[in-house]
Amino acid sequence: xxxxxxxxxxxxxxxxxxxxxxxxxxxxxxxxxxxxxxxxxxxxxxxxxxxxxxxxxxxxxxxxxxxxxxxxxxxxxxxxxxxxxxxxxxxxxxxxxxxxxxxxxxxxxxxxxxxxxxxxxxxxxxxxxxxxxxxxxxxxxx
Numbered sequence: 218x219x220x221x222x223x224x225x226x227x228x229x230x231x232x233x234x235x236x237x238x239x240x241x242x243x244x245x246x247x248x249x250x251x252x253x254x255x256x257x258x259x260x261x262x263x264x265x266x267x268x269x270x271x272x273x274x275x276x277x278x279x280x281x282x283x284x285x286x287x288x289x290x291x292x293x294x295x296x297x298x299x300x301x302x303x304x305x306x307x308x309x310x311x312x313x314x315x316x317x318x319x320x321x322x323x324x325x326x327x328x329x330x331x332x333x334x335x336x337x338x339x340x341x342x343x344x345x346x347x348x349x350x351x352x353x354x355x356x357x358x359x
Contacts, residue, residue, distance in 0.1 A: 323352035327359065 319327075330348060331338050340348060345356045352359070 319354065319358070320352075323354050326352050 327348065330340070330344075334340070340359060345359050348354070348359050349356050
């Protein structure tokens, strides 16, 4: 079995860009650190046009322009098909999330009540009914 240092040496040589990718197990056992290849180094690493990828490529280069065309067509088709549904959902969502301002008089009435009940600012059901009558708000708003 090869020693740890010979394996480490082989590993380091493999990690170098100029290293050859094939190691014969017989030469590794007979001469530690030896790296051999049945192919010349430029063929073992690939052609000069093919550079090794390390994950820092631009993602737009991965897909050619012809693959983007069907995506755009699909996007446009889906947009046309569901545009009415999406716009109605958008309108409904805006209605439900839209919160109106509480009238100034109601706000001041609630603030007075809250200041007088600062130790426990949670109105009982009876107090909610009174405050709703005074402010003109719903009990849920109080």
